[in-house]
Amino acid sequence: MTEQIAVAAASTIAIAIASFTLDGPVTLNGAEVIAAGTEIHVRKPMSGELRGLTINALLNCDVAALLTIAPRITSPVIPKGATMDPADLTQLGGEVMDFLLPKAAKAALPTT
Template sequence: METNSTQGNEPKIRKFVLDEDVKLGEQVSISKGTEIMVRKPGSGELRGLTLMALSQLDVDALHKLAPRITTPVILQNATMDPADLMQFGGEVMDFLLPTAAKQAASQTE
């Protein structure tokens, strides 16, 4: 996991590498080993989703959000390996956590 910061300590883009291919039906749309950039979602990208669903790593919510904030674009109806979906969800969760919560968690480690 890699981060890029544009302001202060908070990254606006996070990255992860796919463990497995992302497929549309039987066709590979994004090959394993591809680096996926995840952009911090704004209110527009979150429209129609609930923060509760995202915080629970709800698969449907993550699939709806993915095409809005990923490069290359992971399409909503694409099939992802559960480990890759978990990586994506982790990046989303990190964006949603308030800075104070992140600082408190890092102090307990």
């Protein structure tokens, strides 16, 4: 019975996903691992994926924090130690920040 409840509860959890298109390639050790123009899907991080990081660092778009969380929440996976265009890192940071802000904080932001 417990398994059925757990499965039912798990199936109702909505997973938030955002995406962006790479301006430049992602490279690892000088080799291209993800081509420019590839759509990267970013999944909302859950508490376990935030292990070893501070939410403050992610909200400040700290490069080390973003590069640490990237392999945990991206598809295709941006590998740890990868090099990427700063504009793409900024896009990733924007998506992560959007996921971490509470709904009330988003509602309080001015609209353009």
